Amino acid sequence: MWRRRFAFVCSPLVSSPKSTLIHNQAPYWHEYAKAFTTGNVNSEEGISSKVKVPFITFVLGGPGSGKGTQCAKIVETFGFAHLSAGELLRKEMSSNSAKGVMIRDTIKEGKIVPSEVTVKLIQKAIESSNNNKFIIDGFPRSEENRITFEKIIGVEPELVIFFDCIEEEMVKRVLSRNQGRIDDNIETVKKRLEVFVTLSLPVLDYYSRKGKLRKIEANGTVEEIFEKLRPLFAAEKVSIK
Numbered sequence: 001m002w003r004r005r006f007a008f009v010c011s012p013l014v015s016s017p018k019s020t021l022i023h024n025q026a027p028y029w030h031e032y033a034k035a036f037t038t039g040n041v042n043s044e045e046g047i048s049s050k051v052k053v054p055f056i057t058f059v060l061g062g063p064g065s066g067k068g069t070q071c072a073k074i075v076e077t078f079g080f081a082h083l084s085a086g087e088l089l090r091k092e093m094s095s096n097s098a099k100g101v102m103i104r105d106t107i108k109e110g111k112i113v114p115s116e117v118t119v120k121l122i123q124k125a126i127e128s129s130n131n132n133k134f135i136i137d138g139f140p141r142s143e144e145n146r147i148t149f150e151k152i153i154g155v156e157p158e159l160v161i162f163f164d165c166i167e168e169e170m171v172k173r174v175l176s177r178n179q180g181r182i183d184d185n186i187e188t189v190k191k192r193l194e195v196f197v198t199l200s201l202p203v204l205d206y207y208s209r210k211g212k213l214r215k216i217e218a219n220g221t222v223e224e225i226f227e228k229l230r231p232l233f234a235a236e237k238v239s240i241k
């Protein structure tokens with residue numbers, strides 16, 4: 001069973017895709033886009049003249065496929081801000097509020113936290129960053145997540161990366177991670193794998209059809225995998241180094 005791989009076909013590596021702002025649903029980024037294109041600055045609302053429409057990359061893959069590990073390398077090499085949806089939720093769950101308890105229970109069950117909660121956390125993190133290039137790790141995990149992000153943030157990703165790793169390897173990595181995560185146990189991992197197949201694969205399918213998906217074979221060493229990622233970010237447009 002663990003040898004199963006996600007049967008999924010997507011576009012081959014191609015040159016960097018074009019920007020695709022969603023112009024009819026952008027309560028937040030429309031203001032940013034306006035400030036960028038007109039040069040208007042509204043200091044009361046905190047919109048800076050330096051702010052540009054953000055370059056967003058989503059990174060998806062099953063539990064333990066290496067998303068967090070590779071995102072750290074992308075940040076170091078290409079100057080992105082790393083937003084891990086899981087980390088944002090784990091921070092939020094450490095409060096003993098009703099919301100914190102709900103997040104803890106959901107993560108323990110390997111299920112998906114309500115979209116609005118996650119998107120609001122991502123929005124806050126984007127708003128408080130000085131960076132303009134974001135790598136969003138482990139999101140969107142479902143079509144509902146994706147649609148909620150589009151509604152609230154109003155920007156589409158330029159690029160969506162999928163780490164394709166065999167289940168046996170993912171399970172081995174998660175069970176030896178040793179970071180005290182409440183979902184790093186075999187019962188939760190099995191549930192997360194099912195959730196990935198049922199709810200996350202349709203998201204990959206959506207971006208594949210839009211020509212935005214890049215599949216990375218993620219069974220090798222950390223360095224081998226990073227070498228496969230490098231060309232995606234080497235374009236002048238996204239590189240700061």
Ligand SMILES: Nc1ncnc2c1ncn2[C@@H]1O[C@H](COP(=O)(O)OP(=O)(O)OP(=O)(O)O)[C@@H](O)[C@H]1O
Pocket residue numbers: 061062063064065066067068069070086138173174176177178218219220221222223225
């Ligand atoms: N290529 C690799 N080879 C071996 N071990 C790896 C590799 N990449 C990551 N790891 C290790 O596997 C574990 C899981 O990696 P990581 O946390 O990056 O995965 P993830 O996709 O973010 O998982 P999750 O969705 O559960 O957060 C970590 O302990 C990490 O050090």
Ligand SMILES: O=c1ccn([C@@H]2O[C@H](COP(=O)(O)O)[C@@H](O)[C@H]2O)c(=O)[nH]1
Pocket residue numbers: 063084085086087089106107108110111112113114118137138139140141145183192
């Ligand atoms: O968009 C998201 C991201 C994460 N979750 C929940 O958190 C855990 C852990 O996420 P990692 O990305 O693996 O750190 C995940 O299994 C979900 O329960 C979420 O609900 N929505």
Ligand SMILES: [Mg+2]
Pocket residue numbers: 067068084086138
């Ligand atoms: Mg992770």
